[in-house]
Amino acid sequence: MYDLDPLDPVYVAEVLSRPPFVTIDGVINVRDLGFYPSTSKPGHVTRPRFLFRSAELSGITKEGEEQLRALGVAKVFDLRSDTEIHKYNAPQPEIEGIQFHRAPVFQTEDYSPEMMAKRYQLYASGKTEAFMELYSQILDHGGRSFGIIFRHIRDNPSEGFVFHCTAGKDRTGIIAALLLKLVDVDDDTIANDYALTRVGREPARAMIMARLSKEPLFASNNEAALNMFTCRHETMKAFLTLLQEKYGGAEEYLKRYAGLSDEDIRIIRDNILVPSSSAFEY
Numbered sequence: 001m002y003d004l005d006p007l008d009p010v011y012v013a014e015v016l017s018r019p020p021f022v023t024i025d026g027v028i029n030v031r032d033l034g035f036y037p038s039t040s041k042p043g044h045v046t047r048p049r050f051l052f053r054s055a056e057l058s059g060i061t062k063e064g065e066e067q068l069r070a071l072g073v074a075k076v077f078d079l080r081s082d083t084e085i086h087k088y089n090a091p092q093p094e095i096e097g098i099q100f101h102r103a104p105v106f107q108t109e110d111y112s113p114e115m116m117a118k119r120y121q122l123y124a125s126g127k128t129e130a131f132m133e134l135y136s137q138i139l140d141h142g143g144r145s146f147g148i149i150f151r152h153i154r155d156n157p158s159e160g161f162v163f164h165c166t167a168g169k170d171r172t173g174i175i176a177a178l179l180l181k182l183v184d185v186d187d188d189t190i191a192n193d194y195a196l197t198r199v200g201r202e203p204a205r206a207m208i209m210a211r212l213s214k215e216p217l218f219a220s221n222n223e224a225a226l227n228m229f230t231c232r233h234e235t236m237k238a239f240l241t242l243l244q245e246k247y248g249g250a251e252e253y254l255k256r257y258a259g260l261s262d263e264d265i266r267i268i269r270d271n272i273l274v275p276s277s278s279a280f281e282y
Helices: 011-015 062-070 082-087 113-125 129-157 169-183 187-195 201-213 222-227 231-246 250-258 262-272 274-281
Strands: 044-046 052-054 073-078 098-101 160-164 271-276
Touching: 011 201, 052 169, 052 250, 062 262, 073 129, 113 129, 113 222, 129 160, 129 169, 129 231, 129 250, 129 262, 160 169, 169 187, 169 231, 169 250, 169 262, 187 231, 201 222, 231 250, 250 262, 271 274
Parallel strands: 052 160, 073 098, 073 160
Antiparallel strands: 044 271
16 A cells, blocks of 8 residues: 555655644644635635644643744644553643643543454554544544534634644544535545645654554554554545535534534634635734
């Protein structure tokens, strides 16, 4: 499979040095979801320096903390479970001026050995159908957590924020897709954003593989471990089809699973989109 091999370091450095990637020392896979055009509101784009996605922040340095504050980030939403945080010894940092909120998609009981074995088997296959089963699980379990983030957008339009899981790919990718789809960013753009994790995770490749090597399923199967971190354009396109066909689309999903109202969604859309002519002022 094309995304199992390491990427050229020069190419990685070049891509990471330009938007939508953002440099936060000690954190990988950070990007700004701003400047994406809406197809339903011509002349408007997603607001820059407002919606940020990333991998876990547990390794952030003092320099990274300053970079995070300089972006105007006021809150961080952590989608990881207690189990993950303890297992990888990756606690939330404490950063002056920034509030951290736990919003786990999965609870401790979702990490039983039997459930994790099944989940890892799906990831290990690398198949689109397997990822769709996994992503359905995230949607089915994540309504409350996603609601916390969307209500923040509703109530705090001037506060930039970061949302993240462990690697910043699956749970984080699904929230990014919901955010962008809600304001009618086109599917290819959403899929391209998802696929950028292929580059964004590369600096932590060795750490990721070291973690996975401790899992029996992956210990002697390098390809299966790497399959877990595939992030293909076509996977996100399949997810967007699933979101529409099984859940009725982003708006309907957020109403049913996150408890948002029509008025909530109207305000959230208005808070995410800005005129493209003024986007550089943010």
